[in-house]
Amino acid sequence: MTYPMRGACQCGGVTYQLLKPPMKVIACHCRECQKLSTSAFSITALVETDAIEFQGELAHWERSSDSGNINAAKFCPTCGNRIYHFNPADPGRIKLKPATLDDTSIIEPTAHIWVSQKQAWFQIPEGVEVFQEQS
Ligand SMILES: [Zn+2]
Numbered sequence: 001m002t003y004p005m006r007g008a009c010q011c012g013g014v015t016y017q018l019l020k021p022p023m024k025v026i027a028c029h030c031r032e033c034q035k036l037s038t039s040a041f042s043i044t045a046l047v048e049t050d051a052i053e054f055q056g057e058l059a060h061w062e063r064s065s066d067s068g069n070i071n072a073a074k075f076c077p078t079c080g081n082r083i084y085h086f087n088p089a090d091p092g093r094i095k096l097k098p099a100t101l102d103d104t105s106i107i108e109p110t111a112h113i114w115v116s117q118k119q120a121w122f123q124i125p126e127g128v129e130v131f132q133e134q135s
């Protein structure tokens with residue numbers, strides 16, 4: 001794997017360089033992530049904020065999570081592709097949506113969270129950490 005690794009939204013208006021490997025890759029099966037990903041789960045790469053550089057305009061949206069944290073989101077204003085999430089109270093890291101990477105081979109989750117809400121047909125792979133709710 002060679003870094004920096006490039007990523008982009010679907011229209012190319014937002015690009016970024018990931019300078020080093022993510023700290024962790026997590027699959028989240030919660031209902032919000034199913035809605036966001038239009039799939040059975042979303043994949044998040046925890047990345048140190050100073051290990052990634054963005055170019056292009058990003059739009060902003062945020063909601064409160066059940067735990068009371070702010071879940072803030074950055075997305076491309078043209079194509080709507082979600083780029084990353086972050087908690088403003090935890091500025092040292094972001095939650096990159098890593099399907100936007102040019103090379104998606106690094107995005108194998110080692111932890112699955114909110115398994116209590118997962119789709120019944122999806123089988124959790126062997127050898128990963130499993131959490132019924134938040135990790
Ligand atoms: Zn775009």
Ligand SMILES: [Zn+2]
Binds near residue numbers: 028032042
């Ligand atoms: Zn989720």
